Amino acid sequence: MWALRVVIVCVAAIIVAAGAFFFLAWRSEIPEDASAAEATFAPELVGKGAQLAALGNCIACHTVPGKPAFSGGLGVPTPFGTIYSTNITPDRETGIGGWSEEAFQRAMNEGVDRRGSHLYPAFPYDHFTHVSAEDNRALYAFLMTRPAVKAEAPQNDLQFPLTYRPLLAAWKLAFFDRGELEPDTSQSEAWTRGRYLAEGLGHCGACHTPRNAFGAEDRDQYFGGGEAEGWQAYAINKDSKAPIPWDEQSLAFYLRNGWHEFHGVSRGPMTEVTGNLSGLPDSDIMAIATYVTSIMGDPTPERGQRAAQLREQFEGDYFEQAADSQSSPVSASGGSPGEAIYVAACASCHEGQRRQPFGGLNFDLSTAVNAPNPQNIVNVVLFGLPPADGEASAVMPAFRHLLSDQQVADVLTYMRERFSEEQPWAGLVELIANTRSGAHKVTIRPSDGIERAPHNVGAEEG
Amino acid sequence: MSISLTVNGSPHQVDVDPATPLLYVLRDDLALNGAKYGCGLGQCGSCTVVMDGEAVLSCMVPVMLVEGREITTIEGLGTIDEPGPLQQAFIELQAAQCGYCIPGMMMSAHALLRRKPRPSDAEIREALTTNLCRCGTHMRILAAIRRAGELMQAASLPEADEGRAG
Ligand code: FES
Ligand code: FES
Numbered sequence: 001m002w003a004l005r006v007v008i009v010c011v012a013a014i015i016v017a018a019g020a021f022f023f024l025a026w027r028s029e030i031p032e033d034a035s036a037a038e039a040t041f042a043p044e045l046v047g048k049g050a051q052l053a054a055l056g057n058c059i060a061c062h063t064v065p066g067k068p069a070f071s072g073g074l075g076v077p078t079p080f081g082t083i084y085s086t087n088i089t090p091d092r093e094t095g096i097g098g099w100s101e102e103a104f105q106r107a108m109n110e111g112v113d114r115r116g117s118h119l120y121p122a123f124p125y126d127h128f129t130h131v132s133a134e135d136n137r138a139l140y141a142f143l144m145t146r147p148a149v150k151a152e153a154p155q156n157d158l159q160f161p162l163t164y165r166p167l168l169a170a171w172k173l174a175f176f177d178r179g180e181l182e183p184d185t186s187q188s189e190a191w192t193r194g195r196y197l198a199e200g201l202g203h204c205g206a207c208h209t210p211r212n213a214f215g216a217e218d219r220d221q222y223f224g225g226g227e228a229e230g231w232q233a234y235a236i237n238k239d240s241k242a243p244i245p246w247d248e249q250s251l252a253f254y255l256r257n258g259w260h261e262f263h264g265v266s267r268g269p270m271t272e273v274t275g276n277l278s279g280l281p282d283s284d285i286m287a288i289a290t291y292v293t294s295i296m297g298d299p300t301p302e303r304g305q306r307a308a309q310l311r312e313q314f315e316g317d318y319f320e321q322a323a324d325s326q327s328s329p330v331s332a333s334g335g336s337p338g339e340a341i342y343v344a345a346c347a348s349c350h351e352g353q354r355r356q357p358f359g360g361l362n363f364d365l366s367t368a369v370n371a372p373n374p375q376n377i378v379n380v381v382l383f384g385l386p387p388a389d390g391e392a393s394a395v396m397p398a399f400r401h402l403l404s405d406q407q408v409a410d411v412l413t414y415m416r417e418r419f420s421e422e423q424p425w426a427g428l429v430e431l432i433a434n435t436r437s438g439a440h441k442v443t444i445r446p447s448d449g450i451e452r453a454p455h456n457v458g459a460e461e462g
Numbered sequence: 463m464s465i466s467l468t469v470n471g472s473p474h475q476v477d478v479d480p481a482t483p484l485l486y487v488l489r490d491d492l493a494l495n496g497a498k499y500g501c502g503l504g505q506c507g508s509c510t511v512v513m514d515g516e517a518v519l520s521c522m523v524p525v526m527l528v529e530g531r532e533i534t535t536i537e538g539l540g541t542i543d544e545p546g547p548l549q550q551a552f553i554e555l556q557a558a559q560c561g562y563c564i565p566g567m568m569m570s571a572h573a574l575l576r577r578k579p580r581p582s583d584a585e586i587r588e589a590l591t592t593n594l595c596r597c598g599t600h601m602r603i604l605a606a607i608r609r610a611g612e613l614m615q616a617a618s619l620p621e622a623d624e625g626r627a628g
Contacts, residue, residue, distance in 0.1 A: 344481035344524030
């Protein structure tokens with residue numbers, strides 16, 4: 001009798017818990033809006049939406065290179081499996097053609113699709129939830145006026161139980177702060193605007209903040225450095241390793257132009273970001289720079305001193321001269337195999353007198369050489385920086401056919417020792433081998449951010 | 463320092479500073495003037511040669527790194543009397559204007575065709591991204607490379623036969 005009562009109580013508890021969970025997880029379907037795709041919008045609204053979509057870099061995940069813009073299907077690798085981006089063109093069957101604005105607003109706000117299913121946080125709604133209803137309206141207008149493309153995204157490749165979407169409600173409970181950002185009245189208008197752009201659509205933290213075991217951003221290490229498409233997204237908080245610390249001016253210049261003379265050129269997935277930001281007004285770019293540098297804080301006195309020396313060395317007018325590979329500006333002391341290769345193959349550009357973005361960055365200024373993880377510099381040595389189409393751009397030849405894994409490791413070991421005070425990198429040869437073989441997959445983009453393989457996707461397409 | 467290298471199937475011994483770019487060794491020491499000097503900075507592609515089957519920019523290759531590796535230059539693709547299929551196709555379609563970029567273009571194409579006898583247009587363009595032509599004969603160059611692919615298939619030449627002359 002007693003046992004039976006326990007069982008009944010347990011079963012009841014389970015039912016109540018399950019009920020509560022379903023209540024929590026349940027989102028209703030928003031009915032299909034048959035005329036949504038035919039709606040017309042004011043051109044200014046669509047134009048504003050285009051800018052916002054560029055800020056959000058929507059095209060990067062929602063387009064397979066070579067396929068029509070925004071038609072989805074790109075595999076986004078996560079530690080939990082591959083998630084395929086959805087078609088966000090206004091096709092009624094396979095895209096968002098049947099979505100009312102309300103459904104779109106809810107997806108951005110809550111990470112729930114029109115039918116009421118929870119979305120995986122590969123779609124960064126933890127950021128997009130901060131976007132204002134007004135901006136979402138413009139984005140909606142922009143997306144609903146793109147050409148409709150019929151394209152079904154492949155099934156996600158996830159392990160059970162992750163395939164069970166109601167579980168995401170629990171994830172959201174633990175890690176998702178819904179809604180607009182709390183106002184901070186102690187800050188300037190520019191800072192507030194910058195935070196809105198960077199934290200919201202810009203979703204900087206999605207790459208630049210490390211993630212915890214559940215794939216959520218670790219807010220305790222805000223902007224502490226993360227990973228994207230086989231590249232390291234550098235720390236952009238107080239742990240930034242830039243030898244000359246970023247300031248508002250240099251960061252704004254970099255975001256505007258994709259390079260800065262003290263920091264070099266953007267590359268990897270960041271080229272898409274800097275490429276896309278070109279649609280934003282200067283004031284917004286400056287606002288982002290204001291906010292992000294406020295997170296970096298003031299450099300320590302030692303960093304400041306070192307930076308002052310470097311500035312003196314690299315600032316101002318100097319006679320710009322293209323060295324060529326016959327005359328290396330430095331000579332080898334015969335110290336190490338890496339030095340010999342560096343002097344013969346790298347120094348002519350990297351210690352030449354040619355300015356950014358066309359000359360090689362002097363490694364005294366390089367964040368890559370000082371980074372805790374050598375992945376980015378390995379990527380660039382092996383795959384180079386391919387030229388952009390039809391415009392002058394930074395170019396670096398790929399060295400993968402020239403240097404063996406050991407030779408690349410030798411060069412990098414030498415460079416780390418010469419240009420950085422940090423500890424030597426461990427495990428270089430293995431990392432290089434895995435990067436070369438593709439076991440560690442790296443996306444290679446030229447400086448205009450348009451991925452090279454298999455075809456170009458123009459950010460303007462569509 | 464004495465360095466041994468294999469160019470177009472023949473072994474050579476040169477006595478140079480090990481940091482000397484391969485391009486200079488080819489032109490100055492081996493009198494193989496096909497590969498051209500354009501920029502000396504790895505940006506134009508006119509110095510392209512094939513090393514162990516892959517296109518590399520010889521102005522960026524310190525000769526110390528080529529010990530024991532197989533190098534093919536444009537001279538290895540054929541002779542004036544007996545042009546190889548790539549050369550034949552470039553002549554047939556008159557793909558050269560001034561011709562300065564052409565040896566580099568052909569070597570990039572050679573590496574591509576060895577790997578992929580029937581490349582798509584996109585693949586050809588991709589393989590030639592590091593080769594500039596200031597005369598602007600790009601469309602003919604593309605056509606010539608497609609043609610070379612056909613010629614190779616027709617003759618079913620062993621494309622993988624690195625370093626053969628003729
Ligand atoms: S001369 Fe070698 S790339 Fe220009
Ligand atoms: S034919 Fe003159 S540079 Fe190409």
